[in-house]
Amino acid sequence: MKLSELEAVVLGLIAVDGPCTAYAVRLVLKKSLSGTWSGSAGAVYPAVERLLIGKYITATAASTGLRRSKKLALSSLGLKALKQWLNPHVSPLAATVPSDPLRTRLRFLSLLTKSEQKEFLDDAMAKTRLERDKIELDFQQRTDGGDNDFAVAMAYGALKMAEARVDMISRLIDLRNSRDAKA
Amino acid sequence: MKLSELEAVVLGLIAVDGPCTAYAVRLVLKKSLSGTWSGSAGAVYPAVERLLIGKYITATAASTGLRRSKKLALSSLGLKALKQWLNPHVSPLAATVPSDPLRTRLRFLSLLTKSEQKEFLDDAMAKTRLERDKIELDFQQRTDGGDNDFAVAMAYGALKMAEARVDMISRLIDLRNSRDAKA
């Protein structure tokens, strides 16, 4: 009854995006802006298999012509498991600040020379800005497109997070510039 | 020459915190505010072993009395590997917005009843606020304590990220409250 993060997301997608194929789930994961979800076959199909074994979902053959295909649907047990997973008591990890590989790397920047540090920070600035712009666009589209509150909130959260990263880098660059100016 | 995220962090800690024991590294990971790093023996010791095999670090026996202990030190090869790891070209993942288990869960909130949703959001609000306060304190301490720029920047980034999460939740709550008021 304890779902992995991927299992839960797959189950959740089957639940909210209606009965669908495993492939459809894969595509959603692949296209998600966050790089966390690879949506690789080697991850998704075994996860679906486990969900089937656990009776969290049911599969019905739905072949269009000769092409084999399975439509996956949520079971009542699956809904129960999902609600469990959503229970904050069960997933305390949802409370702690997520780790950020970029932030992690800052810790070790002192190992680089001054010019290497500058290079790193300039690159990070450019990339985080780019990312923020991409997400801002997505947020705008969802807002204008009248997506449901939750989807908009997710986009908003992602945007704020992207802005946090830009802030972090630009503040560091400014700080170092002012230090250099003084010296 | 391709380091896992954990291997790189272990290597980096050995590099910046001077020669130290594997246990010392474990403690740093355990105490880190972000829940990503468990610092479990089963992860750290094998990682150290791999770094030793790869000649990224060297070990010298440093037993105090009868207690066995190994001091780990960075090698020049290790420094090279770390610089590689810091190279943005090598770690593009550092550019994408990090995934957030809380944000992930928002996507599936529509499966809950209205009151369950409220419960979830209120709990999330309380917890993210608490987390933000904790991190704010840490940031203050580092600023006042004259920590180096990078450590302060990391704390700042973590704070901004915590604030982003609070924003995300509070905005969603407000939005739903105003919807309810209208209805």
Added chain:
DNA sequence: CCGCTCATGTAACTGGTTACATGATTTA
């Protein structure tokens, strides 16, 4: 002397990655 912390490890398990494989269908 009992229990906690220091300090090291090991073994079983699990879940995700990479890469491969198959065959049907669509599109250029």
Added chain:
DNA sequence: TAAATCATGTAACCAGTTACATGAGCGG
């Protein structure tokens, strides 16, 4: 008709988790 995409899967590999084990030193 060749290439891309739909749709399914499998197998080897790897790293991290959980849990266990050992033994020295230290504080109450």
